[in-house]
Amino acid sequence: DIQMTQSPSSLSASVGDRVIISCRASQSVSSYLNWYQQKPGKAPKLLMYAVSSLQSGVPLRFSGSGSGTDFTLTISSLDPEDFATYYCQQSYSIPQTFGQGTKVEI
């Protein structure tokens, strides 16, 4: 199985801050790297797919980059609604696997 490791596990930030979350795969996942946002008590929501493609309706302050094994999710200017947990996921091979999550706190 491909292991996905996110860093940091949690971070504290303020509204307006630039936030970068990293995700590393144990082997290449090509461009099959997706990001999800989950708020407490809610289902995950797809933010980004294929490394850098923004899902419809997702604000432009979110962006993704990377290739092969190293990827990042960037929030250019943190908005109050962005405080949540973020997960990367590889869909390159089965079983698809998620990172352990990064909790973005105030």
Added chain:
Amino acid sequence: EVQLVQSGAEVKEPGESLKISCKGSGYTFTNYWIAWVRQMPGKGLEWMGIVHPGDSDTRYNPPFRGQVTISGDKSISTAYLQWRSLKASDTGMYYCARQRYGQSPADYWGQGTLVTVSS
């Protein structure tokens, strides 16, 4: 509007069986895979497996193979996750999610079904 609507919360005792459901609407159900994802209390997301309702092709994450059965009924646009004998460690939130292809992201998610297994 695409929707995945899951069955309601369940409270079961160890050893009991359970089948939860996920009904799709607003799209052609047989054109998409349905994945099941577990989230244990306070923990992250675990991909359990996936089914293609069109031909019932099913793939499992090895730790879940033999522990659960994933299936689909295209006639009623519904996917299922079932257990023969629940354990306390099965307690958690279970989400279904839609994927266009096996390598696609999960673009729509159900609201989740909370399963509590306790004596």
